[in-house]
Amino acid sequence: MALSGVRREVPLPDGSRLPILTGVDLEVDAGEHVAVVGRSGSGKSTLLNILGLLDSPTGGAYLLDGEPTDRLRARRRSRLRGEVFGFVFQQFNLLPRRTAVENVAAPLLYASGRAYLTRTRAAREMLDRVGLGARADQVPERLSGGEQQRVAIARALVRRPRVVLADEPTGALDVETGARVMALLTEVTAETGAALVTITHDLSVAALADRRFTLEGGHLAPLDGDAHLLAATASRSGVDGPAVADPGWGPA
Numbered sequence: 001m002a003l004s005g006v007r008r009e010v011p012l013p014d015g016s017r018l019p020i021l022t023g024v025d026l027e028v029d030a031g032e033h034v035a036v037v038g039r040s041g042s043g044k045s046t047l048l049n050i051l052g053l054l055d056s057p058t059g060g061a062y063l064l065d066g067e068p069t070d071r072l073r074a075r076r077r078s079r080l081r082g083e084v085f086g087f088v089f090q091q092f093n094l095l096p097r098r099t100a101v102e103n104v105a106a107p108l109l110y111a112s113g114r115a116y117l118t119r120t121r122a123a124r125e126m127l128d129r130v131g132l133g134a135r136a137d138q139v140p141e142r143l144s145g146g147e148q149q150r151v152a153i154a155r156a157l158v159r160r161p162r163v164v165l166a167d168e169p170t171g172a173l174d175v176e177t178g179a180r181v182m183a184l185l186t187e188v189t190a191e192t193g194a195a196l197v198t199i200t201h202d203l204s205v206a207a208l209a210d211r212r213f214t215l216e217g218g219h220l221a222p223l224d225g226d227a228h229l230l231a232a233t234a235s236r237s238g239v240d241g242p243a244v245a246d247p248g249w250g251p252a
């Protein structure tokens with residue numbers, strides 16, 4: 001994926017245009033983990049939506065596998081969106097009144113062959129891996145915020161997407177559960193060679209990435225000022241260390 005000079009403006013009711021992204025340059029290769037931090041309202045979710053083909057730039061270029069995405073026809077665009085990307089939405093976006101396992105299996109409804117036929121088993125396995133095997137048949141309304149977030153993470157990973165886009169994936173989690181979820185995201189993406197783009201407010205989460213950026217004034221700047229501080233923050237929160245090698249969730 002390569003963004004160059006990507007802009008995103010939105011029209012305001014008074015007829016003016018609000019610039020959200022003013023010139024974002026970013027290349028993410030297969031297998032890479034990139035983290036983006038930035039204050040609330042800086043445009044992080046907007047950027048993630050553009051990467052995942054949920055939103056389109058109003059200027060600049062976005063190439064996916066070398067192909068300009070502004071030329072994609074609607075059908076191909078939505079097929080690519082489902083095939084290439086796994087999303088962890090900031091607001092989870094789980095289907096109400098559907099059980100956790102139905103939510104996690106949902107992306108596989110569009111798969112074909114074996115992946116379709118084994119979707120329920122795959123969903124249960126992924127729920128086991130996020131530590132929710134025992135809650136698989138609950139509807140989201142009966143799950144805590146952190147449990148819903150883990151369902152959302154299982155759903156993003158179940159189809160083994162080439163790119164995982166995670167918007168504040170640990171936002172609703174305590175430090176320990178957050179570390180486990182990040183370990184799982186890192187582990188599954190490493191297994192499949194997928195790219196991982198994580199949006200976070202948490203520097204200890206950002207510290208896990210191969211490259212870090214801050215989104216400020218509508219564009220990205222490298223955030224590598226103090227790698228030692230980042231590493232120290234990470235180990236204090238228990239994000240690196242044994243939890244990364246062993247998430248510690250057996251099958252439930």
Ligand SMILES: Nc1ncnc2c1ncn2[C@@H]1O[C@H](COP(=O)(O)OP(=O)(O)OP(=O)(O)O)[C@@H](O)[C@H]1O
Binds near residue numbers: 043
């Ligand atoms: N469709 C829209 N119309 C008007 N304003 C919008 C629209 N989409 C986003 N914005 C504004 O653009 C800015 C960036 O929004 P965005 O959701 O990308 O921020 P964010 O960095 O993800 O924030 P947070 O950390 O709070 O999630 C915000 O000020 C938001 O209100």
Ligand SMILES: [Mg+2]
Binds near residue numbers: 046
């Ligand atoms: Mg956001």
